Amino acid sequence: MKNNILIIGGGPAGLEASAQLQRMGYNVILIEKAPKLGGHLAKWDRLFPDSVPADEVLGGLLRSAEGVKCFTDTDVRAINRLDKSYNVRLTNGITVLSDAVLVASGFDLFDAVKKEEYGYGIYDQVMTNADLEAYFKTGSDKRIENPGRIGFAHCVGSRDEKSGCRSCSKVCCATAVKQAIEIKQAFPKAEVYCFYMDLRLFGRHYEDIYLKAQKEYGVRFIRGRLAEVSENYDGTLQVKAEDTVAGKPLKVTLDLLVLMSGMRPSASGKAIGDLLEMTVEEDGYFAVRSGIAAGQRSPIPGIFLAGAATGPKTLPETLADARAAAMEIDRYLTEIFPDAKNYKQLVRERW
Amino acid sequence: MIYEGKQKIWSEYQKEIPDDHYFYVRSCIRQSFFPASEATFLDITRNRLGKDIFETEHHTTCGGIAYHSDTIPQETVMTIIARQFALMAKNGYENYVCSCITSFGLYCETMETWREFPELEAKIRENLWKTCKLEFAKPKFLIHASDLIYKYRNLIAAQAVRKLVNVHTGEPLKVVEHIGCHYSKMFPSKGVGGAEYPYVLTGMIEAWGGEIVDYPERRHCCGFGFRQYFIKGNRGYSLSNTHKKFESMEPFKPDLIITNCPGCPYFLDRWQYVIAESTGKTYGPDGHGIPALTYEEVAGLVMGYDPWDLGLQTHQIGPEPLLDKMGVEYDPAKKYLGKNGKNIGEPLPCTCLKG
């Protein structure tokens, strides 16, 4: 018998897990609330550290997930737990009886408007990392017109308890360095400043792009959180930070400010979590069975998690997490699920 | 500047302001700096808007200046405040309106502290009983006097005889709004419009036909800074801070600065004189300064009060160019005549700053 598996979220994690589970012979149903698959990846132009086109990666994911039953523009309306399986009613009217549910609800980008002092949505020349990616993709944005001085503010909505997020979003430093290089490539005469608190360039080749940004593109890295942005008479921005290395307050006039919005738990993911009565930790991301040994299992048997639903992850980490989740689902559906008699016992022992 | 973006933020920082029956407490320093402002406030609220506003001669300083200068402990300050609250309760009021921003901030701070540490509130209650044999009740609404004017800005506009418009060009006057630091920077939710883009004064200017100027250093302190001013060795820092603000607003060519704090109009006014006389730099047109007025003075001007009744002669920066722009009629001969018709004394002419 082919087990039904419902995957919630058609971003990279959902797509990768669908492809893997389909290969294993399961009957996969993938739902995505947006009209298009791909999640944030679909909105991105190039990916760090090697500036690989995002479309290329997404294309690969979509191709390998071909044949998976996909419902876009679809959300979960209700979920009932049956004995072992889940009865899921979708917003498109379809009801799915699923033996395992994978929540790959991803993340939301922090709403930069909330950092009022940065003036996103108020000053003309402030944009976010997502806006800049959109510019790279489409080549047009009224804010970008041969800017002379460009600033990147790291940690917007990350490592900021006042924004409700204590933790690091993991991807913004590398994204900022990547975007700094790309904007320098687009406007070679521009001066680019990155305002950072710590440069968290932990991954392979990340340090290389940092060095490249300094050496080849002359990007200036200033250690200090951007504190205040105001608009000058001519529409340029005056930004203030402390250069904490120099131990002095600093100001500079910018033509463009890019805010590196961090990752926040997905709001729609949380709604699904509420339906499933899933535990959410203090940081807003879903709790897992064990952060080290069972990072893809939720505390509820049969509910699995993958990708940024359990905290900020880079794309390769998300994909690896999705593959791991597929393995976990397979293990559950072959070792625990079929044994109806000892199901509860097995769940206690092995979940 | 994206106006809609600001509106969105303003909509998130709205504050409930009661309709009537206010207990009013004056500001220590405003009474001596710009005494007519508080008088005008009472006149507008009582006589023009017909509100019940009560004040008692028994209220004292809130202790804020001493507190911010680190000369008295917090518990002392809280006990003083508790006494003011007791006066309010004794007189049957629960809407506490203060004229001073320092006081407003301190009241907010005290109430928040009590909320977090109820045992402290209990202790203060005990202190107050021991010292004054009084019992206090916390105000139901704690508001600043400018919140009230903000609330009635449209009523005032309806009674206005003129707008904040240059009568010669028809252009709205460019107004810099300067909020006292302790109005909303400590507790953004306690101020109308929050801390980053406060709306309390902006709302008045918009209602009265002026145009708000959003200059880069608008968030900064006027320069008073308590210890920065009080200690002469630090006074250069106070001056430098004000100087930074004027350098920043200069390109916008503002016609007027509106403030809601006791110290701000004073320092934005007097330091222009010091900057002019020590460096030769003036910020208004033709060697004049930029008038820094209180919101009551601005309200009074639009409502047709006589400028000398509003106390505009107590400003270092001469108000005449502004009055001319607004089309306000005034008698120059009466500028330095007191209420009793006697000369109140005239300042010596300045070298650099034009009167």
Place this chain on the structure above:
Amino acid sequence: MTPLFHLLAVQAADPEVIDRIPSGYSHFVIPFTIGITFMLCWIGVGCIRLLAAIPQSDRLKFWKSLFLPKTIIKNLKDLFGDCLLHVKIWQRKPLLGYMHSAIAFGWFMLIVLGHIEVALFVPARLNVTRGGLFYPIFYRYFVWMNPGHTTLRGSFFFFLMDFFLLYVLSGIALAMFKRFRSIVLGMRHTTKPSLADRVALYSLWMIFPLRLLAESFTADLSGGSFLTVGVNHFWHLLFGDKLWFTPCWWAYSICLGLFFAAMPFSRYMHILTEVLWILLRNAGIQPHHPRKGVAEAEIYACSSCGLCLDACPMNVQKKNLKYSSVYFIRFLRRHNEKKINAIADKCLMCDKCHALCPVGVDAPALRRAQRATVNNSLPYDYSYLPSACAGQLSEQKVLYFAGCMTHLTPRIIKAVDRVFKAAGVEYAFADRDGGICCGRPLMLAGKTEAASKVIEANKKLIVESGCDTLVLSCPICYKIFKDEYHLEGIKVVHYTQFINDLIASGKLKVEKIDEKIVYHDPCELGRGCGVYYEPRAALGQAGTLVKASKEYDESVCCGGSLGSLTLDTRDRARISESSLEILLAEDPETIVTACPLCLKTFSEAVSNSRLPRKNVAVKDFAEVFCR
């Protein structure tokens, strides 16, 4: 046709030589005369200018040196050895030495013998007014050998002239061959000739074959020996009696003229300038300016032979060839300021080019002088020095000064301490808590004035310590303490010397173990201070010393040298790697060096390099004696 036996005739009757051209002049001498006159004027003016640019005291020293017997002997020895015979090249590359000496000595002899011939047979012609400038050169053209009156004396000169002509020709042949296959003569890299170089070079190549042609054409008239006469016979066989000797003499003269005219602008100026440089050098005069005075002599004494190209450690990468001393000197000559500074700053100052230079051109000193023109005027503020050197040192006979770099390699300090303790040496540690720099890096960077301030401060500290022996473990320090500190009454020794003495006097017991050790000569210690023997003697007691493929004064810099101001890490790493390869030639187990910089550089290079052998240990000299 002159019968052969005439040449061998013993009897001689006057006149033996008859003016074939009574006027002693022919138009073809014009090119040569112009060329040589131009060159002589140039060099005359140059000499005066050069001597005028030397400080008064140095000039006096120079004139005096010319009359001191000791310098006279040295001058003669050097002039003969370096300028004519090229002994230094012979010693390292025999074939190349032969080539150089063949051209230099051979040509020199041709000129000298030519003039002797004229002096003997037509002495009147030596007079400048009677063609003394060109006559001896074209002697064979102007004279007619009286066939009936040849003498043994005459034949002897004919033979010598032919012999030296052949000698020169063999040198020229090698030179031509070297242009195309330099490696055969032991040179991996050769210099790129400039335009003037090319003109002079090709003229030089042509001079001697043309001389042979010209002289062989006239050999039946004006005499000759085995070579010219032999060739003359060949021509007659080939062409009969129709010999075009006037065009040949023209060609010969033109080539000579061209050569001399191009000479001042070419590397060949060295042939004459070398003499002046050797005299100045032996007089002990140091350059004060990278371009003027002694430096000028030095610059023009460079033959652009390119031996320094292979010597230079930077040249493991071909892209760095352009920073070699030969090009530095060439650009100095051309006043190419931008390039001069770039090249001056790049050099590691390992001094190998100087050690290997056939004429002893001290290019590193010129580079230092060049750096000084830029860097000496840069501001500095050492007002903190008095407080830095204020401490009181415990009074001991032996004072040990570790130096800045040694503080980054504490293993040296520890090893020195253990060795000193084992040998019972009581010592004071001058910079235990960190001292100031010795001043050598400043000196190398051309900040001589700043260096003097540092030297002064250190000197005070050392003199006040009351020690009688100063031991240094850093060759960089040692070099400057020895050369510039002038510590009267205090013996300044490098720890290799000191430890070797401890072993020799039996104070330090060394156990010999079975360990193959290779010793790396630090630049400043070996070439800089001439300390080659003591470290090897001491190491020989502790293990089996094996050879590096280049050692002593040919040892290659580790790549870490403080001498270079601009060489980057990658280039340095390549040098370290090649230097390591040289040290590992005989598969040693341990590399021993006696310099903190070499130690650090090699330790890192062993683990980082792409060389297959990674298990070789890198040790400091002192560590060998405290295992």
Place this chain on the structure above:
Amino acid sequence: MVDFGFGLVPSSRINLDLFDKDKYEELAAVEPDVRICMACGSCTAVCTAGKFSTTSLREAIEDIKNAQPAKAVEMLQACQLCGKCSMVCPRGINTRHLILSITKTYSTK
């Protein structure tokens, strides 16, 4: 002018708008390593002169980038060019040449 007994206080704030890009590029052309400093402070920690004075190459590089070159030049005057900093720099910056180049490029003398 009136003497009030107090006056404007010079700002210690870094104003990057005053940054002289051309001059900096001039420096970076002779010593590109100025770009790659990551302000780890190793150079300052081992500095021979730093033990006796307030010199810091790390700070000097900052000063250059923060439009305060005069401070950098003054600070670097204590340098003895001993080269310890170049040995410890994790990015392999040619520190000594950088020091000389900063002095050469920005020195007003």
